[in-house]
Amino acid sequence: MHGTYWANMAVMESDLLIAIGSRFDDRVTGKIEAFAPQAKIIHIDIDPTSISKNVRVDLPIVGDCKHILSKILSLLEEEDMDSFKAGLDKWHHQIDKFKAIHSMNYEQKGIIKPQYVIEKIYELTKGDAIISTEVGQNQMWTAQYFPFVKPRTLLTSGGLGTMGYGFPAAMGAQAAFPNKLVIDISGDGSFQMNSQELATVVQYHLPVKVVILNNGYLGMIRQWQEFFYGKRYASSSLEGFSPDFVKLAEAYGAVGLRATKPEEVVPVLKKAFSIPEPVIVDFEIDPEENVYPMVAAGEALNQMRLV
Structure with a gap:
């Protein structure tokens, strides 16, 4: 798809x-x-x-x-x-x-593009990291723009579609490999399914890094509503209902960081990766960025929507 x-x-x-x-x-x-x-x-x-x-x-x-x-x-x-x-x-x-x-090219200017964040994560880690994902657009962009080079370094729930999977999966990976960089690439919707586990990573000193691609939506639901339901957006916006993720991290005793401009992406990632503690990084991304290509339900694989 x-x-x-x-x-x-x-x-x-x-x-x-x-x-x-x-x-x-x-x-x-x-x-x-x-x-x-x-x-x-x-x-x-x-x-x-x-x-x-x-x-x-x-x-x-x-x-x-x-x-x-x-x-x-x-x-x-x-x-x-x-x-x-x-x-x-x-x-x-x-x-x-x-x-x-x-x-798979995209144009990075103005507001942060999620693809850019993921590509910079790869460039900084050179693939030497364990990556988990949540479910939705964050999962698709990770699969598309992070060129995995080592086996068993992608933890994702695949077709099970389990929102909230990525953070506890990252916790388990970090416990098993305490000296490895472990990153959960998440959406602002999925992260809130298990955000209470911040207490666990702080208690057990698990330095998991959570990268939140924050678009203010349940992004894949919004995308389907845009493409197939005449832009009748219902129950897909999180604007005004999500917490301040930086303050949430700090409330649990973790570190919270934020980037709102493209030029802040690399410095913020470098800082997050250098901190030997749990870190939440809130990237405010383009709220209307979609995942392409997309094959609509019932269409053949060569009938892709490219823009």
Whole structure:
């Protein structure tokens, strides 16, 4: 639904799709009847009930993906891979063309863009951090703009859609890895689902950093209301109802910081990361920034809304 343009187009034009542990929910497939129409689908899953549940499968394989992938690699070693190179080069060139059509660029000027905050987090950490997310726009932007380079460094509730997951997940990660930088990227709505756990991180000296992308809305709900409900905004605005997050942090004995301008983003992040205590960083972002691309419910993956 919010995958990059080139990833969605690659799926739709592929001739072979290897799915490992995928449940093929509608957020992944879009319109099921139109999903990967040219592809032979190999579905690997340890749970046989998950195979062929939602999409047609040409080759079902039940088992532990670690062992199955090892066997696939050993079979590939017996093949003449040079014979595939020309086709792969052509395919990679096609993907580069997809990337040129929609490269995920955005314009940072005036009010803070959430994408900018996430990119700066990556630049400052070089990917050497454990990142958790809440649910909604913050989750999608993190997946799109933080290029994860190490395994097991993204903690997110995925399709479960659990608002409030990110903060306690970050707490657990920090307890397990006390010397690691752990960051919860949150929205102002999701954070309030479990903000009382500030007491826990202060009590146990867990130096979790919470980055709040504060747009004054339940952002994904507002986005759907804008696109599909004629901009009839109902129960999606948090303006006037949310606390002052800096004061909230301080009330619990944590550190609270705030950035309201783009030029404040990097200095505030650097300061937050240097403090060996729990820190809440409140970024006042563009309240009407949307997540793109977006595939509407019932549409095929190649029917993306790009602006």
